[in-house]
Amino acid sequence: MSLPALRKSDRTRQAILTAARDHFAMRGYDRASIRAIAAQASIDPSLVIRYFTSKEQLFAAAVDVDLRLPELSSIQKTRRGRALIEHFIARWEGELSDDVLTLLLRSAATNEQAAERLRDVFCEQVVGTLREVVPPEELNRRAGLIASQLLGLALTRYLLRLPGLAERPAGEVIDDIAPTIQRYLAGDL
Amino acid sequence: MSLPALRKSDRTRQAILTAARDHFAMRGYDRASIRAIAAQASIDPSLVIRYFTSKEQLFAAAVDVDLRLPELSSIQKTRRGRALIEHFIARWEGELSDDVLTLLLRSAATNEQAAERLRDVFCEQVVGTLREVVPPEELNRRAGLIASQLLGLALTRYLLRLPGLAERPAGEVIDDIAPTIQRYLAGDL
DNA sequence: AACTAAAGTCAACAATCGTTGACTTTTAGG
DNA sequence: CCTAAAAGTCAACGATTGTTGACTTTAGTT
Incomplete structure (x- = not known):
């Protein structure tokens, strides 16, 4: 299989995003720490940076929202x-x-x-x-x-x-x- | 004079409050640092703590607001x-x-x-x-x-x-x- | 089984923060 | 002038932060 190799990383990528949304929503940008996000995603803090380069870019990725307003x-x-x-x-x-x-x-x-x-x-x-x-x-x-x-x-x-x-x-x-x-x-x- | 002794401290107390409101308003609670507030008030950061005990209490003092709604x-x-x-x-x-x-x-x-x-x-x-x-x-x-x-x-x-x-x-x-x-x-x- | 790239861990860095205590300067009253 | 309290300074502490690099483990391919 060649795709499942990506799958693993995509899963933790998604876990990071979920945890990040949780912390950003609860505590706001400043009080949400990468360490706490990583802990909730059960990984190492440095991995968060490896996946999203910086806290700013992690935030940008976490904040992609669709209001789904009706036609x-x-x-x-x-x-x-x-x-x-x-x-x-x-x-x-x-x-x-x-x-x-x-x-x-x-x-x-x-x-x-x-x-x-x-x-x-x-x-x-x-x-x-x-x-x-x-x-x-x-x-x-x-x-x-x-x-x-x-x-x-x-x-x-x-x-x-x-x-x-x-x-x-x-x-x-x-x-x-x-x-x-x-x-x-x-x-x- | 017995009152002017208080006057001096009240002036810096006021200077701290003004600077604090400025920074809290511009940057929010977390990003506003006591050091920056002290710098704007032209005093030492430790004095801020001496006057207001902690950042939390400084904030509480700075945020006393009257909407002045009409009768x-x-x-x-x-x-x-x-x-x-x-x-x-x-x-x-x-x-x-x-x-x-x-x-x-x-x-x-x-x-x-x-x-x-x-x-x-x-x-x-x-x-x-x-x-x-x-x-x-x-x-x-x-x-x-x-x-x-x-x-x-x-x-x-x-x-x-x-x-x-x-x-x-x-x-x-x-x-x-x-x-x-x-x-x-x-x-x- | 051997090799390689991806995935993940660990320890440490540099910076910033609130806060503290010892110290010095200023100021007011006797 | 002397003294004592008030006002202010300085340096450092401990904690937390984002971020980095070297290292180890995992997993897929030949």
């Missing part, structure tokens, strides 16, 4: 706002959830590299999703407003765990915020 | 949402601005102590401001929603500098978001 054009006009926030919340706490989002948001506050990455995700995926249903001249404006509410929700509910938000069932929060998103998306401004 | 009861009912966001934005970029807010928000994402502090500020000041104009049983719900939008705006506009928000004049952003705050404050939910 808006196939949804009824008046339901699109609700669809957006439903998907967004499912991405954080539903079956679509993983900790890459926590990792990215948490790190973006202190790490310029992560902030840059988050801006890219925003531009490509949020603006990209709106492009098909929003006139070009309003695109940036509406996308920015939507991002401010969605990321604000993620920040207060999942990172800060503000009592007024973290304790409430997801369904209630969706009901409250959906009209806001709908207005930012297609309402009068 | 809502003296404002016309339909204008209260706009008044809230106007004050909030003035606090970040107007003449009321200082970098304690940046420092607190940036650090709260990775530092549990800062997150705790931000929760306290939220509970005491935001909930406190709404208490006089919102029925008790809706208090937490409406306060949480408002916090999600205000902090989301601060995050995207001032920390992440998302193109759709950071580039626009403050007045436009206020116009767009005021109705949202007004609805969260007093509208049907």
Whole structure:
């Protein structure tokens, strides 16, 4: 066999990435140490460097995120706002959830590299999703407003765990915020 | 004179605090070093510890923040949402601005102590401001929603500098978001 | 079985960090 | 002027960090 030779290294490569996402999400970029990541992946710290060259590049590899926003054009006009926030919340706490989002948001506050990455995700995926249903001249404006509410929700509910938000069932929060998103998306401004 | 003896130490104490806020706001808790703070205050690093015992306590002292939210009861009912966001934005970029807010928000994402502090500020000041104009049983719900939008705006506009928000004049952003705050404050939910 | 490249280990490096204790300088009061 | 406390300096500690190079083990091919 010639392929399985690669397989072994790919498995530990994946183990490193998983452990890295875990630590970066929990502790942030600075407090997450390569030694702790290596320990969770049950390997030597130096191997982490051999696989990813540096901590910075490991982070870059760990932070590759897809928001999986729905295609808006196939949804009824008046339901699109609700669809957006439903998907967004499912991405954080539903079956679509993983900790890459926590990792990215948490790190973006202190790490310029992560902030840059988050801006890219925003531009490509949020603006990209709106492009098909929003006139070009309003695109940036509406996308920015939507991002401010969605990321604000993620920040207060999942990172800060503000009592007024973290304790409430997801369904209630969706009901409250959906009209806001709908207005930012297609309402009068 | 018996007082001036205290004066000298109070001045360097203040210099340390100013430098600390500067560094904490720019680089976050972990990347801000006591050595760099001391250098900016033109003193020895050990003095910082002598004044504040530890980095943690220095941070706690630096992060004492007052949102200065307006008294809502003296404002016309339909204008209260706009008044809230106007004050909030003035606090970040107007003449009321200082970098304690940046420092607190940036650090709260990775530092549990800062997150705790931000929760306290939220509970005491935001909930406190709404208490006089919102029925008790809706208090937490409406306060949480408002916090999600205000902090989301601060995050995207001032920390992440998302193109759709950071580039626009403050007045436009206020116009767009005021109705949202007004609805969260007093509208049907 | 022998050989070779990949995969993994081990120990150490240089740098940075918060913190400490001994020491010196400044300042205020009798 | 003398003295004692306050204010400030200096050098070093122990710990942790990312990263490196030499070494050993594993596994696939001839």
